[in-house]
Amino acid sequence: MNKTSGWSPSPSTGEGRGEGLYPLLFQPNLHSIVWGGNRLEPWKQLTPSGAPIGESWEVSAVPSSASIISNGKYAGRNLISVIESAPEQILGVAVAKKYGNKLPLLVKFIDADKDLSIQVHPDDAMAQREHGKMGKTEMWYVIDAKPGSYLYAGFKEKITPYEYKKRVDDGSICEVLARHEVHPGDVFYLPAGRVHAICGGILLAEVQQSSDVTYRIFDYNRPGMDGKPRELHTELAAQALDFNVVDNYRTQYADGENAANRVIDSPYFSVRVTETDHVFHRNLLKYDSFIITMCIEGDCTIVIRSTGDIITLKQGCSCLIPASIADYDVIPNGAKTRILDAFIDNKDRSLGRMITRFLHITEK
Numbered sequence: 001m002n003k004t005s006g007w008s009p010s011p012s013t014g015e016g017r018g019e020g021l022y023p024l025l026f027q028p029n030l031h032s033i034v035w036g037g038n039r040l041e042p043w044k045q046l047t048p049s050g051a052p053i054g055e056s057w058e059v060s061a062v063p064s065s066a067s068i069i070s071n072g073k074y075a076g077r078n079l080i081s082v083i084e085s086a087p088e089q090i091l092g093v094a095v096a097k098k099y100g101n102k103l104p105l106l107v108k109f110i111d112a113d114k115d116l117s118i119q120v121h122p123d124d125a126m127a128q129r130e131h132g133k134m135g136k137t138e139m140w141y142v143i144d145a146k147p148g149s150y151l152y153a154g155f156k157e158k159i160t161p162y163e164y165k166k167r168v169d170d171g172s173i174c175e176v177l178a179r180h181e182v183h184p185g186d187v188f189y190l191p192a193g194r195v196h197a198i199c200g201g202i203l204l205a206e207v208q209q210s211s212d213v214t215y216r217i218f219d220y221n222r223p224g225m226d227g228k229p230r231e232l233h234t235e236l237a238a239q240a241l242d243f244n245v246v247d248n249y250r251t252q253y254a255d256g257e258n259a260a261n262r263v264i265d266s267p268y269f270s271v272r273v274t275e276t277d278h279v280f281h282r283n284l285l286k287y288d289s290f291i292i293t294m295c296i297e298g299d300c301t302i303v304i305r306s307t308g309d310i311i312t313l314k315q316g317c318s319c320l321i322p323a324s325i326a327d328y329d330v331i332p333n334g335a336k337t338r339i340l341d342a343f344i345d346n347k348d349r350s351l352g353r354m355i356t357r358f359l360h361i362t363e364k
Contacts, residue, residue, distance in 0.1 A: 021089055021322040022309040023302055024079070025071040031055040034225050037113030039144075039203055044109075044316035055110050058318035059292050061103035062212050071311065079103070079320075092288040092323035094346035104134070105269055105342055106210045107292050107318060109143075115199040117219040117230070118152065118173055122240040123192035127213050130236065135192045137268045138208030139251070141340055142186040143296055146201035152177040153188050153196045153249040161238055168234055173218050178249055187251040187263055193242035194249075205294050207342045209268050215240055260341070270345045277336040284326040288346040291321040293330075298337035303329045313339075 028046060036054030041047065044056065060067045060079070067079040074082050080103075083090050087101035095104065121127075121136035128134075140151070156178040159167070167173040177195060180188070182202060190196050195217065198204065215233035224230040253263045257275050260282065264271040270287075274280060275297075284291055293302070295313045302319065303310050305327045312333070313319055321328065330339060 020307050020309075021086065021325055022072050022307065023304065023311045023325075023328075024069050024074065024082070024320045024322075025311060025313075025317070026059065026067040026079070026319075027070045029057040029060060029065060029067055031057065031065070032225065034222065034230075035112055035114040035116050035200075037111040037203075039111045040109060040316070043203070045314055052113065053111060054113075055108050056316075058107045058109060058294060059103075059320050060106050061210055062106055064212060086322075089324040090320075090322040091290050092344070092346060094288045095290065095323070095344050102210070103290070104210050104344065105292060106208050107294060107342055108206045108208075109294075109316065110140075110198060110202075110204050110206055112198045112200055112202045112204075115220065116197045118177070118195065118197045118217040120195050120215050120217060120237050120240050121190075121192050121211070122213060122215070122236070126192075126240055127211060131213055133213055134209050134211040136209050136211040136213055137192045137266065138190050138206055139264050139269075139271060140186075140188045140190070140198070141205040141207075141263070141271070141273065141296075142182045142184055142202060143205060144184055144203040145182045145186075148181065149199065149201035150179050150181045151188070151196070151198050151202060152179055153190060154178045154194050155243060155245050158245050159243060161241075161243070164238060164241065164243070165234065168218055168232075171218070171221070178245075180250060185255060187253060188249060189251050189264055189266065191242075191266075193240055195241060205296065205340055207264075207269055207271055207292075207340075263340075265345060269342055272341045273338070274330070274341070275336060275338040276330065277332060280330045282326075282328055282330060282341070284341075284343065285323075286347045287326070287343050288323060289326075289344040290323050291326050292318060292342045293321060294318040294340040294342070296338040296340055298335070299333040300337035300339065301331040301333060303331065305329065 030053050032051040033054030036052035040053045040056050087096040124135035215237035217237045219230050260272040260274045295315050299314045304325050
């Protein structure tokens, strides 16, 4: 262990001490899609299958494709059932209360060999009204992009709902979308209602609300995996769309080394990106939230300070660190590692609970 950490863990089996929690790793959860490519499997150090893998659902509590734990005493169990056994300890007290003991985020790696459909997602109110589900705000962090690769995010000019429907019908909708050439490290925040599409040549990490509701607007008249045209949702999309134009759709952020760079703080999730070449301490207990860590580059070791639990997080893989043990060290296994952390920021409410508890104790 690097002495600069100032701390050394006790040996561990990776299962936590006694009945304790530990960082959860997951079995591969790959999705073959018509626009998928062939980069995800080798990047994740998996044997290539030859299928067009478009998405790797890294940490999911969506019932249709829930993550299966691969390490420790919970190995083989569904993430949903494990959360149900200790929701406040895993999710955080505030998160468990707000989201009814359910994981509110879904994270993925996406490899677009071809253009994804032009699409939009509903907000919480519409998704609940139409589907009884959570809305879908998301963000993209570009990991790799072939030269000239681009994506669509937002409208480049104001159009009316009537013009929108006309352009969908005649196939010219892309002409009014804001097109952005991308490079590794670029970030786009996509609030519900913003039209968007990842295009060919891009590998990225996606953090989103835990929802599988997507409205396809236009799919280039191509067949799906079954040879039939994929379903479009033109009318629902028209209700969900935000037709407003903004000055800059790209998210700007500081990108320093050996620092947890603040990328996104939103009502739905917060994201930090860290590239480090030495032991890096992360004490995130103040957020009262689970932490999802996605390893973007270079394998690393994660050591929990309170329990001594140790896991290896490989490039292209992700883990969930329970809220109750979110004080840990990240140690590069090579020259450096780059990770993306996603969580819910409850620190103000956590501080309020601490003050309330302190006053209650002192008044006795």
